[in-house]
Amino acid sequence: MLKLLWLAPITLIAFSSSFLHAEVPHNLRPLPIQMPFFLESIRKLQPYMISDEAFSNPANAKAIQEELNNLKNISRNLPHDKLLSQPVLRDSAAKLQNHLGELADNFDVSRTYSRYLLNSTLTACSTCHAQLPQQGHPLFRFDADSLKGSDFQRAEFLYAIRQFPEALKLYEKVLKNPDMQNQKMRALDRGLAIHLLHEHDPKKAIAWVKSFPVRHDDERALSENYLRYVNSLKEVKIPKIDAATSAQIAAFAEEMLNSPDNIARRLLASGVLHDFIQHQNTTKRKVNAEIYYWAGVCDRPLQSSFVFSLVQDYFETCVQAEPKSVQAKKCFEGLEEEVLNSYSGSDGTSLPADEADKLNKWRHQAGLKPKKYK
């Protein structure tokens, strides 16, 4: 792998399809240099993600450890990449870097734990990707047939690497398969995430839910719920990211979150907030604390893992953006709740001392008096 890293300064054009199991089309745009390497490396690891047997087989141990070391090396400079220098993206990069270090170092210690870490890598990839503005077609056209596993497993892999058209086709197969009951809701949600969070396109979201076949009462109930969610977007006016003010974006988020159970409205709000935040470099606009507040509130129920969740980072960025303000105090409350929730056990909350110190540091920045946490 180190050999490959020497290639780092060259442009994407050098990644031909002989290197990647994917085609690189002509519409090149800037990409963090690590991404093609990540893609190739996790593609090689994918057969082990889906099979405990293959992962634990001693005959594969050397190859797996080498590939895990590769991943760790690739992520070495990730938080310093220029394209990832935005607030929150930076935090996400650091989380993936820590995670990949832990993964490589734990393979020899515990197979069970390291396979769990390996599989959650995909969540780390998609959590960061969910913060990014949609920029047209995928850069790589990935060969879905080169992946192992069920339709659902392959769809999840393709979703994580932003190959949305290919992922959608496989989620559709899951929805049409009468035997896949327990994966249907997840598949529906993923389709909605692609159309709303990434593409901001309610029409496509409505068509997506309508394409879901209804064969019995369970499916009918699910379909009716989701239709209600997406139909509520018909009249919605989505603010233009380049022209809108912070106040307009915040008002939009507040309106969408008026019905907190509606996943479609939440995904759309989340996508708009992320795009607004990540566009601040190009539009030279300063994003205010309120926007970060809404991003934190909005993403809370959407997070699929505490470890990679960026909700705390949104609340922290909010406090930093306008220290000691009313907004900062609201964001601190959100942060405190998140941290306490992540540590609460059956016997109530027991917070490690360093977490309590961290909270008190944020209290200070938000203009609140210190508190003794137990």
Ligand code: HEC
């Ligand atoms: C800290 C944020 C971050 C993390 C974590 C991250 N990426 Fe990315 N990724 C990006 C950015 C930024 C882009 C560029 C998106 C664009 O311009 O469309 C990107 C794009 C990609 C693309 C190209 C998608 C396309 O349009 O075809 C692939 C493939 C990719 N990443 C793979 C991965 C994999 C695999 C992981 C996990 C091991 C990962 N990424 C983790 C930020 C991240």
